[in-house]
Amino acid sequence: GENVEQHPSTLSVQEGDSAVIKCTYSDSASNYFPWYKQELGKRPQLIIDIRSNVGEKKDQRIAVTLNKTAKHFSLHITETQPEDSAVYFCAAIGSNFGNEKLTFGTGTRLTIIP
Amino acid sequence: GAGVSQTPSNKVTEKGKYVELRCDPISGHTALYWYRQSLGQGPEFLIYFQGTGAADDSGLPNDRFFAVRPEGSVSTLKIQRTERGDSAVYLCASSGGFEGPQHFGDGTRLSIL
Numbered sequence: 634g635e636n637v638e639q640h641p642s643t644l645s646v647q648e649g650d651s652a653v654i655k656c657t658y659s660d661s662a663s664n665y666f667p668w669y670k671q672e673l674g675k676r677p678q679l680i681i682d683i684r685s686n687v688g689e690k691k692d693q694r695i696a697v698t699l700n701k702t703a704k705h706f707s708l709h710i711t712e713t714q715p716e717d718s719a720v721y722f723c724a725a726i727g728s729n730f731g732n733e734k735l736t737f738g739t740g741t742r743l744t745i746i747p
Numbered sequence: 748g749a750g751v752s753q754t755p756s757n758k759v760t761e762k763g764k765y766v767e768l769r770c771d772p773i774s775g776h777t778a779l780y781w782y783r784q785s786l787g788q789g790p791e792f793l794i795y796f797q798g799t800g801a802a803d804d805s806g807l808p809n810d811r812f813f814a815v816r817p818e819g820s821v822s823t824l825k826i827q828r829t830e831r832g833d834s835a836v837y838l839c840a841s842s843g844g845f846e847g848p849q850h851f852g853d854g855t856r857l858s859i860l
Contacts, residue, residue: 667848676751676851677790677838722789733778733842734803735849737789 635660635727639738646713647746654741656723657705665726666706668697672719718745751852753839759858762831768824768855772841779822780849781814782838790838829859
């Protein structure tokens with residue numbers, strides 16, 4: 634089955650600087666990669682996703698890049714703000730037809746330092 | 748509805764008891780998923796429904812866990828003979844179709860004493 638690894642586990646960034654979180658996956662046929670933001674005690678919130686037919690996707694201050702050859706994808710947050718502080722999870726859907734389950738990484742606790 | 752709704756938000760019960768957790772997906776979403784999240788970890792897949800049928804139940808840890816979705820909308824996750832290790836946040840998500848974005852509810856925090 635799919636295995637997703639995520640780094641770093643914690644990340645502290647000065648307000649206004651950029652943050653990058655990286656994930657690798659094991660199933661070369663995986664084709665959908667979402668990122669979720671989870672604040673303490675709240676639901677995971679989908680913030681951006683990418684499919685395997687594109688290499689990059691951007692939405693305002695958030696971007697995701699995908700390298701299928703290397704089987705890794707990254708989340709980039711620019712001009713960080715205090716409200717970006719949260720735990721971020723990457724995830725992937727494996728290749729089996731009808732297999733819709735997300736396999737999540739272990740999370741990155743992002744702290745924005747004012 | 749506006750989003751995925753889960754009830755109860757919190758459930759505390761004694762070891763050995765039976766519990767039911769309810770999920771009301773986004774209106775019109777055909778796919779429904781249950782995940783379990785332990786403290787400090789990412790959600791782990793339990794079961795996935797497409798319509799009324801369980802398309803993949805490979806994540807259910809053992810036969811004490813069972814889920815139904817009889818009318819293709821609301822789903823109930825049922826846990827028999829609860830154990831302390833079952834304590835976690837149980838998350839439900841729904842999506843509108845194949846590889847559609849999955850949107851999560853607030854979860855049910857289950858505590859087994």
